[in-house]
Amino acid sequence: MEHITLLLAIVIVTALVFDFTNGFHDTANAMATTISTGALKPKTAVAMSAALNLVGAFLSVEVAKTISSGIVTEAGITPEVIFAALVGAILWNLMTWLIGLPSSSSHALMGGLIGATIASVGVSGVNGGTVVTKVLIPAIAAPLVAGIAAFLASRLTYKIGKNADEKATAKGYRAGQVASAGLVSLAHGTNDAQKTMGIITLALIAGGVLSPGSNPPMWVILSAGLAIAMGTYLGGWRIIRTMGKGLTDLQPQQGFAAQTSAASVILASSNLGFSLSTTHSCSGAVMGAGLGRKGGVVRWSTATRMFVAWGLTLPAAGLVAAGSEFVTKQGDWGVAVVAAFLIGACAAIWFVSRRQVIDHTNVNDAAEAEPAGVVTTAIAAVTPPPAGTPAQDLKTTISAPAPASGSEPTRPATV
Numbered sequence: 001m002e003h004i005t006l007l008l009a010i011v012i013v014t015a016l017v018f019d020f021t022n023g024f025h026d027t028a029n030a031m032a033t034t035i036s037t038g039a040l041k042p043k044t045a046v047a048m049s050a051a052l053n054l055v056g057a058f059l060s061v062e063v064a065k066t067i068s069s070g071i072v073t074e075a076g077i078t079p080e081v082i083f084a085a086l087v088g089a090i091l092w093n094l095m096t097w098l099i100g101l102p103s104s105s106s107h108a109l110m111g112g113l114i115g116a117t118i119a120s121v122g123v124s125g126v127n128g129g130t131v132v133t134k135v136l137i138p139a140i141a142a143p144l145v146a147g148i149a150a151f152l153a154s155r156l157t158y159k160i161g162k163n164a165d166e167k168a169t170a171k172g173y174r175a176g177q178v179a180s181a182g183l184v185s186l187a188h189g190t191n192d193a194q195k196t197m198g199i200i201t202l203a204l205i206a207g208g209v210l211s212p213g214s215n216p217p218m219w220v221i222l223s224a225g226l227a228i229a230m231g232t233y234l235g236g237w238r239i240i241r242t243m244g245k246g247l248t249d250l251q252p253q254q255g256f257a258a259q260t261s262a263a264s265v266i267l268a269s270s271n272l273g274f275s276l277s278t279t280h281s282c283s284g285a286v287m288g289a290g291l292g293r294k295g296g297v298v299r300w301s302t303a304t305r306m307f308v309a310w311g312l313t314l315p316a317a318g319l320v321a322a323g324s325e326f327v328t329k330q331g332d333w334g335v336a337v338v339a340a341f342l343i344g345a346c347a348a349i350w351f352v353s354r355r356q357v358i359d360h361t362n363v364n365d366a367a368e369a370e371p372a373g374v375v376t377t378a379i380a381a382v383t384p385p386p387a388g389t390p391a392q393d394l395k396t397t398i399s400a401p402a403p404a405s406g407s408e409p410t411r412p413a414t415v
Contacts, residue, residue, distance in 0.1 A: 019196035022105040023231020028243040029282035030184040033255035036244030039174040042360035049185040050233035056189020057225030080328040088112030088321030100238035104277035115318025119325040143284025150285040153257035154292025173252035180259035187266035248290030258289035
């Protein structure tokens with residue numbers, strides 16, 4: 001580490017700051033459903049998630065290698081480029097956290113890296129094939145696969161437990177939620193902490209400290225794991241509220257199905273080296289589980305805002321990073337200006353967030369009710385009724401709108 005310059009040290013610290021924001025931004029992925037159903041108390045949930053994120057950081061380096069040597073070419077990449085990329089990613093993370101939208105920290109980082117690289121060396125510095133196969137395709141496939149799996153799993157759990165005691169069943173599924181939430185946290189550490197490892201490794205290669213193609217050193221793995229764990233423990237309560245209460249109302253059965261489906265998708269992608277968005281996977285699973293209960297509602301206005309944020313993540317982070325790269329390439333004063341801008345913007349966002357504080361004491365406040373949308377009503381209309389339903393009741397069941405929320409109905413709606 002004796003060859004690390006001041007600029008490289010600034011880049012490493014900034015990367016760990018991004019990792020910290022990634023931790024509290026993505027806490028909702030693992031713990032939102034567990035908190036919303038009461039399976040764990042909020043502070044206990046984030047502490048458990050933080051510990052498992054740290055453990056997960058040591059399980060693999062495949063995603064780190066994708067970031068450090070796959071998305072952009074190492075030739076021509078300087079520490080200034082990586083610094084600019086991190087500025088774009090951090091600001092996007094904080095903006096979406098402020099408005100409580102679960103966007104992808106992974107895509108913010110990759111968008112920043114792509115934007116800064118294009119501003120520095122041109123489009124030739126980006127490996128377009130890798131971006132398509134390991135970023136864009138998984139971004140579309142992950143929420144669909146996780147959502148369909150969670151939908152089917154929720155249906156199956158309700159079908160298996162339809163004659164079981166409701167209280168006993170709920171207690172068992174809450175225990176399952178704790179286990180599945182732990183699995184998601186472990187998967188998050190395995191996938192997301194590696195992205196910071198990859199970006200620090202890329203910076204070390206750019207600064208001449210490591211040779212091209214090197215794996216992350218142990219001190220990089222440890223520092224990235226600790227940073228994401230600390231951010232996770234802080235708790236991104238705004239996004240937890242959106243994921244747990246804003247998208248849909250989940251029962252323990254649905255929470256278990258959502259978390260298990262998301263964890264399976266994330267762990268599979270980590271082993272394949274796909275730089276997957278855990279946010280996309282978990283959000284898709286939550287919506288799928290929400291539709292998996294007859295009468296369940298997905299709040300499509302919230303989901304639409306979330307989809308818009310997903311679409312804007314790569315270009316928005318890329319544009320900020322490209323502008324930052326234009327300034328940093330002017331020399332040391334440019335780096336100082338961008339650093340001051342980043343600190344000032346972060347402070348401004350934090351002060352704005354204090355106007356409406358959301359923390360562990362009010363994270364489970366009920367979301368504003370939203371009527372059933374077209375998709376939810378259509379699914380409810382084609383859902384087979386319970387066995388033995390009279391023909392007249394069947395007719396009114398199909399024509400009646402689904403209830404906005406509440407427990408699994410035991411009889412069809414009548415008019």
